[in-house]
Amino acid sequence: MQRIAIAVVLGLLVPGAGAARAQTAVDSASTSAAIRQAALDYIEGWYGGDAARMERALHPELAKRIVRADSTGGDWISSMGASQLIAGSRAGFGQEVPAAERKTLVTILDVFGNTASAKIDAGAWIDYLHLARVNGRWVIVNVLWEMVPGGAP
Secondary structure, X not given: OHHHHXXXXXXXXXXXXXXXXXXXXXXXXXXXXXXXHHHHHHHHHHHHOOHHHXXXXXXXXXXXXXXXXXOOOOEEEEEEEHHHHHHHHHHOXXXXXXXXXXXXXXXXXXXXXXXXXXXXXXXXXXXXXXXXXXXXXXXXXXXXXXXXXXXXX
């Protein structure tokens, strides 16, 4: 009798669990696609001189940082904000990178709720992105980047 009760309970739970997993997979796929699109809008907007695309990818309070060395060998943090990246895109600074050297390899590192981390291998540099879902849209909030040794400036 106990075995029958367990079988009935399992029969009721398993289909529901399968539907929940299927829904999570759909949500996960659409979330991943939206995160990847924000990252591509950022890097392709830079390379293409597309300020509108860059602006779409960024939260207005974005901070982009890199550790730089000064002439004494000390390190300091160089920062820029969303408006500087948008203006740089509009000015076509990313278009100065030869097309053959442009990379746009996006790797999603982690997603948790309304936050995500991703990496862009841009060829001459690596960008680590923090993204957030704000008002239903994934945008980049922080970027920490580093030049690849021997990469173009």
